[in-house]
Amino acid sequence: xxxxxxxxxxxxxxxxxxxxxxxxxxxxxxxxxxxxxxxxxxxxxxxxxxxxxxxxxxxxxxxxxxxxxxxxxxxxxxxxxxxxxxxxxxxxxxxxxxxxxxxxxxxxxxxxxxxxxxxxxxxxxxxxxxxxxxxxxxxxxxxxxxxxxxxxxxxxxxxxxxxxxxxxxxxxxxxxxxxxxxxxxxxxxxxxxxxxxxxxxxxxxxxxxxxxxxxxxxxxxxxxxxxxxxxxxxxxxxxxxxxxxxxxxxxxxxxxxxxxxxxxxxxxxxxxxxxxxxxxxxxxxxxxxxxxxxxxxxxxxxxxxxxxxxxxxxxxxxxxxxxxxxxxxxxxxxxxxxxxxxxxxxxxxxxxxxxxxxxxxxxxxxxxxxxxxxxxxxxxxxxxxxxxxxxxxxxxxxxxxxxxxxxxxxxxxxxxxxxxxxxxxxxxxxxxxxxxxxxxxxxxxxxxxxxxxxxxxxxxxxxxxxxxxxxxxxxxxxxxxxxxxxxxxxxxxxxxxxxxxxxxxxxxxxxxxxxxxxxxxxxxxxxxxxxxxxxxxxxxxxxxxxxxxxxxxxxxxxxx
Numbered sequence: 001x002x003x004x005x006x007x008x009x010x011x012x013x014x015x016x017x018x019x020x021x022x023x024x025x026x027x028x029x030x031x032x033x034x035x036x037x038x039x040x041x042x043x044x045x046x047x048x049x050x051x052x053x054x055x056x057x058x059x060x061x062x063x064x065x066x067x068x069x070x071x072x073x074x075x076x077x078x079x080x081x082x083x084x085x086x087x088x089x090x091x092x093x094x095x096x097x098x099x100x101x102x103x104x105x106x107x108x109x110x111x112x113x114x115x116x117x118x119x120x121x122x123x124x125x126x127x128x129x130x131x132x133x134x135x136x137x138x139x140x141x142x143x144x145x146x147x148x149x150x151x152x153x154x155x156x157x158x159x160x161x162x163x164x165x166x167x168x169x170x171x172x173x174x175x176x177x178x179x180x181x182x183x184x185x186x187x188x189x190x191x192x193x194x195x196x197x198x199x200x201x202x203x204x205x206x207x208x209x210x211x212x213x214x215x216x217x218x219x220x221x222x223x224x225x226x227x228x229x230x231x232x233x234x235x236x237x238x239x240x241x242x243x244x245x246x247x248x249x250x251x252x253x254x255x256x257x258x259x260x261x262x263x264x265x266x267x268x269x270x271x272x273x274x275x276x277x278x279x280x281x282x283x284x285x286x287x288x289x290x291x292x293x294x295x296x297x298x299x300x301x302x303x304x305x306x307x308x309x310x311x312x313x314x315x316x317x318x319x320x321x322x323x324x325x326x327x328x329x330x331x332x333x334x335x336x337x338x339x340x341x342x343x344x345x346x347x348x349x350x351x352x353x354x355x356x357x358x359x360x361x362x363x364x365x366x367x368x369x370x371x372x373x374x375x376x377x378x379x380x381x382x383x384x385x386x387x388x389x390x391x392x393x394x395x396x397x398x399x400x401x402x403x404x405x406x407x408x409x410x411x412x413x414x415x416x417x418x419x420x421x422x423x424x425x426x427x428x429x430x431x432x433x434x435x436x437x438x439x440x441x442x443x444x445x446x447x448x449x450x451x452x453x454x455x456x457x458x459x460x461x462x463x464x465x466x467x468x469x470x471x472x473x474x475x476x477x478x479x480x481x482x483x484x485x486x487x488x489x490x491x492x493x494x495x496x497x498x499x500x501x502x503x504x505x506x507x508x509x510x511x512x513x514x515x516x517x518x519x520x521x522x523x524x525x526x527x528x529x530x531x532x533x534x535x536x537x538x539x540x541x542x543x544x545x546x547x548x549x550x551x552x553x554x555x556x557x558x559x560x
Contacts, residue, residue, distance in 0.1 A: 048067050324368060329506075358382070402460070423471075453469075543558055
């Protein structure tokens with residue numbers, strides 16, 4: 001559905017469902033040394049300097065040069081032979097003198113000269129110091145004297161505790177969220193909770209914001225989407241925060257003076273609800289306490305027609321313990337179309353990150369679908385989608401997990417040869433230790449060096465809809481990693497390893513003790529009860545069905 005190590009050369013007979021597209025330029029020329037195991041790669045007759053570009057200018061003292069050459073012949077830089085990989089990929093970390101630096105590469109009679117200019121670092125002559133020699137900080141925050149409020153206009157806004165840094169532990173705010181504005185600092189507004197949000201994500205109103213009142217509250221089970229839904233009727237789309245502690249889920253509403261309590265009987269997830277009041281800070285905090293055996297694996301918040309909809313994702317329901325029938329997995333192949341992502345040693349004359357990402361993603365899809373999973377792809381071809389479009393797709397699909405697949409790289413000033421291997425990135429480790437389980441499974445399956453997952457503020461991981469990770473398969477800036485990644489066998493192995501990690505996680509958290517029946521046209525609860533020999537009243541209670549005469553096509557019915 002659409003919405004590190006050196007490898008021994010071997011010719012692999014392998015049929016794939018697509019080929020990487022190659023853009024041919026007038027230079028360099030290519031000879032017919034293409035390898036079947038690396039679609040999109042041909043052994044160049046020329047010397048390719050992938051990075052940096054000729055006449056690159058920097059103030060740094062060192063830079064990495066990355067490129068490729070004819071692997072049948074040695075490569076020399078300024079007369080000295082340099083190391084290349086099996087297929088002629090190379091990197092050298094060079095020191096730069098102030099001024100013009102020339103590096104002459106020679107390979108089988110072909111010469112390519114790279115010029116890099118290092119400029120002196122200039123310092124400002126301005127003096128912002130006090131008489132004691134200490135720098136006087138520039139005050140940029142402006143506190144509002146009059147009443148002002150703002151409304152979030154982007155689908156997902158990322159708050160931060162300081163404008164100078166992105167706090168990955170703060171959860172995103174959804175479209176329509178409304179808050180008093182306490183002031184502004186540069187390109188940020190300060191919200192009622194003391195956090196900052198970019199001005200580009202807020203529409204400002206120079207008016208007084210009336211106090212919020214929650215007049216009605218309900219808890220219900222959406223068996224089609226497999227989630228618990230809490231709906232709060234309110235006069236203001238109040239600023240909120242969500243946090244978790246043990247079996248407690250906290251939903252704090254700001255500038256709220258009244259909060260109705262919902263009835264929670266019969267849902268099987270929430271045991272009780274309490275509302276805590278902080279009169280000084282004008283907040284109401286709902287505490288939803290789950291039963292001991294209950295768990296959730298994601299949440300989302302939306303506002304519509306005066307109602308806050310707080311959705312809690314329930315554990316995936318699988319048909320049996322061996323398959324993935326019943327699971328929905330979203331796979332995001334990074335970049336696409338004009339956005340190549342990072343380039344490897346071949347530059348744009350060979351496989352680039354977007355191609356490798358898509359190949360691995362399609363192999364992962366193939367593995368998961370063979371187990372019965374429903375797999376949704378952000379892209380299935382060389383198409384570009386913005387980060388906001390990708391995030392919106394994930395929120396709309398509401399998958400059981402989201403995995404974004406990328407390739408890694410370093411900046412020019414780093415030593416490319418020093419960084420290699422696999423990395424897992426995440427933002428929130430709230431749901432079933434997903435980052436660690438994925439990371440450990442993939443590295444064990446492929447025999448890769450194990451690193452701890454890294455917490456980071458990335459658009460594709462700052463999601464709360466479901467467990468989300470971004471996988472950096474290897475460093476395209478490292479010649480040996482690049483050589484590993486462009487080989488079809490390794491792409492397939494990576495895809496299978498990712499698929500197995502997803503399989504292990506989903507089967508580990510799934511409800512597997514119940515049979516699942518998906519409602520078809522013409523079904524009634526009575527006919528389903530008769531089919532499985534279950535009392536209709538028990539079936540209704542078990543699935544939180546209030547009206548036994550009303551079920552929906554596509555609804556998942558648990559058979560106790």
